[in-house]
Amino acid sequence: MHLQIDRLCKSFGYGAARKEVLRDVSFAVNSGxxxxxxxxxxxxxxxxxxLIAGLEQPSAGAISIDGRPVTAPGSDRGMVFQxxxxxxxxxxxxxxxxxxxxxxRSRPEVRxxxxxxxxxxGLADAARHLPRELSGxxxxxxxxxxxxxxxxxxxxxxxPFGALDIQIRESMQEFLRDLWQRTGLTALLITHxxxxxxxxxxxxxxxxxxxxxxxxxxxxxxxxxxxxHLRVSAPFLALREELAQHxxxxxxxxxx
Amino acid sequence: MHMPxxxxxxxxxxxxxxxxxxxxxxxxxxxxxxxxxxxSSPGAGKTSLLERSLAALAADLxxxxxxxxxxxxxxxxxxxxxxxxxxxxxxxxxxxxxxxMVSGGLKLLKQRLDPASLDLLWVENVGNLVCPAEFEVGExxxxxxxxxxxxxxxxxxxxxxxxxxxCVLITKTDLxxxxxxxxxxxxxPVICRLLEPLMGLIRYMPAPAFIPLLIIYFGLDELPKVxxxxxxxxxxNTLMIMDAVKFVPRxxxxxxxxxxxxxxxxxxxxxxxFIAPEVLDxxxxxxxxxxxxxxxxxxxxxxxxxxxxISLAQRFLRTDEIxxxxxxxxxxxxxxxxxxxxxxxxxxxxxx
Numbered sequence: 001m002h003l004q005i006d007r008l009c010k011s012f013g014y015g016a017a018r019k020e021v022l023r024d025v026s027f028a029v030n031s032g033x034x035x036x037x038x039x040x041x042x043x044x045x046x047x048x049x050x051l052i053a054g055l056e057q058p059s060a061g062a063i064s065i066d067g068r069p070v071t072a073p074g075s076d077r078g079m080v081f082q083x084x085x086x087x088x089x090x091x092x093x094x095x096x097x098x099x100x101x102x103x104x105r106s107r108p109e110v111r112x113x114x115x116x117x118x119x120x121x122g123l124a125d126a127a128r129h130l131p132r133e134l135s136g137x138x139x140x141x142x143x144x145x146x147x148x149x150x151x152x153x154x155x156x157x158x159x160p161f162g163a164l165d166i167q168i169r170e171s172m173q174e175f176l177r178d179l180w181q182r183t184g185l186t187a188l189l190i191t192h193x194x195x196x197x198x199x200x201x202x203x204x205x206x207x208x209x210x211x212x213x214x215x216x217x218x219x220x221x222x223x224x225x226x227x228x229h230l231r232v233s234a235p236f237l238a239l240r241e242e243l244a245q246h247x248x249x250x251x252x253x254x255x256x
Numbered sequence: 257m258h259m260p261x262x263x264x265x266x267x268x269x270x271x272x273x274x275x276x277x278x279x280x281x282x283x284x285x286x287x288x289x290x291x292x293x294x295x296s297s298p299g300a301g302k303t304s305l306l307e308r309s310l311a312a313l314a315a316d317l318x319x320x321x322x323x324x325x326x327x328x329x330x331x332x333x334x335x336x337x338x339x340x341x342x343x344x345x346x347x348x349x350x351x352x353x354x355x356x357m358v359s360g361g362l363k364l365l366k367q368r369l370d371p372a373s374l375d376l377l378w379v380e381n382v383g384n385l386v387c388p389a390e391f392e393v394g395e396x397x398x399x400x401x402x403x404x405x406x407x408x409x410x411x412x413x414x415x416x417x418x419x420x421x422x423c424v425l426i427t428k429t430d431l432x433x434x435x436x437x438x439x440x441x442x443x444x445p446v447i448c449r450l451l452e453p454l455m456g457l458i459r460y461m462p463a464p465a466f467i468p469l470l471i472i473y474f475g476l477d478e479l480p481k482v483x484x485x486x487x488x489x490x491x492x493n494t495l496m497i498m499d500a501v502k503f504v505p506r507x508x509x510x511x512x513x514x515x516x517x518x519x520x521x522x523x524x525x526x527x528x529x530f531i532a533p534e535v536l537d538x539x540x541x542x543x544x545x546x547x548x549x550x551x552x553x554x555x556x557x558x559x560x561x562x563x564x565x566i567s568l569a570q571r572f573l574r575t576d577e578i579x580x581x582x583x584x585x586x587x588x589x590x591x592x593x594x595x596x597x598x599x600x601x602x603x604x605x606x607x608x
Contacts (some may be wrong), residue, residue, distance in 0.1 A: 053514050075516030085507035089529045089606040099515030102525075130606050143511075150515050 001066060001153045001186060003029040003052070008061035010047055020211040021047050025061070027205055027214065029154060029188055034180055036189040036201035037214075038243075040251065044212020045190045049158045052188070053079050065153060075103060078152030080143045082159040086131040092142045093118060093127040099150035117145040120183065122175075137168040141175065154186045161196070173199055174227050194243055198236065199227055206243060208250040216246060273391050276355035280394025283362065287372045291379060293393055295417065296401035297410070298383030301427040303331045305401065306378055310338045317375040322361040324353040324382045331380065341368055352387035353379065355394055385410065389417035403428040438494040439523065439531075442501020452498075455491045463488030463545075464552050471557050481553045488549045489542045496538040500531040533604040540596035547589050 010022040022044045029035045037045045050056045052063055054073040063070040070077075078099075086095045097114045105113075118124045121141040131139055140160055147155055160176075161169045177200055180187060191197050197204045198220055206216040222236055223229075230236050284291045294302050310319060320341045323332040332344035345353060345361045358379060365371060379395060381388040389398075400421035402410055411418040418424060441448040466487050470480035504527055512522045554563025562581050569577035601608065 053510075055510055055513065073510075073513040073516075075514070077514060079511065079514040081507045081511065083505075083507055085505075085511040087508060087526065087529070089532075089604070098512075098525075099517075102512065102515050102517045102521055132606070146511075146515070156514075 001031040003154055003186075003188075004062075004064050005048070005052065006062045006064070008048065008051060008063065009059045010044070010051065010056070011059045022051075022058075023211040023213050025207075025212065025214055027217070029186060031153075031186055032184050033203065034187045034189070034201045035203045035205070036191060036197035037205050037207055038191055038194055038197045038247075039207030039212070040192060040209060040247070042209040042212075043207040044209070045192075045207050046158055047212065048207075049079075049156055049188070049190050053077055053156055075099065075150045076153045077156055078147030078150055078154075079156045080140070080147050080158065080160045082162045086139055086142055086146075088131050091128050091130055092123060092134065092138075095131065095142055096146045096149050099146055103150060113149050117149045120148070120179070121145040135168070136164050137172050140164070140172065144176075144179070148183070148185065154188060157187060157189045159190055159192070162191070169196075176200060177224065177227060194240055194247065195231070198222075198240055198243075199224075199230060204243075206247060215250065216243075218243065270390060273355050276359060277392035277394040280355055280359055280362070281396070283371070284377065284394060284396070287374065289371065289374045289377050290397070291377045291393075291395045292397050292399055293379045293381060293388075293395035294399045294401070295381040295385075295388040295421070296383065296403075296427075297385045297406060300383070300401040300403040300406065302380050302383070302401055303334055305425065305427070306335055306380060307338055310335065310340045310378075313376070314338070314340065318373055319376045319378065320365060320369070320371075320374055321378045321380060322353075322358060322365070323380050324357070326351070326382060335380075341365070343368075347382055350387075351382055351384045352391050353381050353393055354391045358393040385414040385417045389414070389420050397422045399423045399425065401425045401427050438497025439501055439527065441494065441498040442504075443523070443527070448498065452495075455495055458487075459491040459495065461487075463549055464556075467553060467556050476557050476559060480557075481550060484553050485546045485549050489546050492545075493538055493542055497531065497535055500534040500538075501527060504530050533600060533607040536596060536600045536604065540593060540600070543592050543596065544589060547585075547592065551585060 005025060005027050008022055008025040009020075011018055011020045013019055025044075025048055027035070037048060039045045047056070051058050052070065054070050054077065057071075065076060086092075087098065090098065093114050096117055097110045100110045100113060115124070115127075118127055121144060123138060123141055123145070126134060126138060126142075131142070134142065144155075144157075144160070157176075161172045164172060173196060176187075179185070180200075189197065189200060202220055204218045204220060205214045206218070207213065208215045218239070220239070222233070222239070281291075294306065296302050306321060310321070313319065321332075321335050321343070323329075323335060323342050323344045324347055325331055325344060326347050326349070329344040329346070332342045335342045343361045343364045345357050347353060347357060350357075362371065371377075379393055398421045400417055400423070402418075402424055403426070411424075437451070441451055463484055466484060467480075470483055474480040474483065508526055508530065509522055512526050517525070550561075551563040551566075554561035555567050558564040562585055566578050566581040569575070569581065
């Protein structure tokens, strides 16, 4: 799988109200990679994600998967939203099964894969619970299981832990890293949290606002074997500080 | 795109058929009758259309039917019941009637009656949107049927049929109101802007003010009461449902789209369950006004019913009967309300 984003531009509105949100954004994601887009709010990172998902159309530029252009949403690109997007009237298991049912898979297959993916995200016990009976972190894990069960070629994560408490956030980061290592999935993460991006991703693209563009791309070559250890290791902190400074320098109000 | 048959087969099948068709038409013209070729996909309502048309026209016109069917004579038997001569033509493995088969059918018809006495000859083709469009049978006019349940893409997918037809009948339109207007308004800004001003206007007209009109047009039976309740609740319900649809969280719809969901599954599996509690609640609240309207209608114009009893009791100053009537009305209303609450608890427990 090769996801190619090529000189993507996006503007909203017409005439005087026209606002340029993205200018010439290009990058690629290959099978098995974990790529992150980091930027402050207004840097257009969520717009990049919505364009890749096919929920919006670019003003210029192209998105393709293995050479096929992306024009509409499809189950080859699974998406996890920041806010809990579980269907509140379905149980955890029914939510996981939802996408597979839309795909028209056979009932035994849906049942088997639902059980498997609930197991993968460690929530086999919660199968019969309604979303409101689950914690925020559990809900996001179900949303990830639902996206994975539909067999996407790339998983799009739009600030998936943005609405969670800091402790749950950290355990979810470890969960996602672990999931990535176990399943070999391909992931594109959107976050405003530099630390989260560096902990999880192999490649980090830093985006700056007005108009949204990529100003720096870093390949993270750190020892990811223990996340708790990594968080406090010297090379990690040094890289984080350097990039944080770069990010700050991009904000006109903060750069004095 | 579409390739004419002779191009692909190297045969002049269609030309041979055309020749026979012209021959048939000369006969029709000599007999001074009109021939209609009725075509559609299976189950679109050709035979039902014929049943109704034959019954409606039987008094004025002399008619006969050539009934094409692959193997059975079931449709022919249905039409024979109307009392019009029917000649079944079983096509065997062919998926359409051709001019030669119709010519054969005409020979059989001639054994039963003199074609010159006919005004109208119906040819009911085999249920199929493809081949019948290509094979003329000598008809003067082609009629195509399209039922609403087939989907609006059929004229695009079978262009020849709908281009050749002189008349396209849309059938099964009685199913349309079941596609709730409110959902259509909530999902489509265009439909919303078209209908909202009208709906808003009618909603402010007091339903009881329609009673005189309804009595003039529909008398004192059940129908005017049903229509009164419709007028009194439909517009309010529709606007409430439209609002409920507008508040379906964007994430829920977009998640379904990224999972590969298309419009119809999103409407039935995301929008409909999400708005169900609000719809039930709207119905529950509106049930009170519907119940009011029944009693009002009975007070003004009825031959029986609780409202009629109250107005009779008034005439004889029987206040005890009036109180009894009020209590019964209240209790029935309460029961309806409790029923709706129980339904909501069962069907929408997730929303409580």
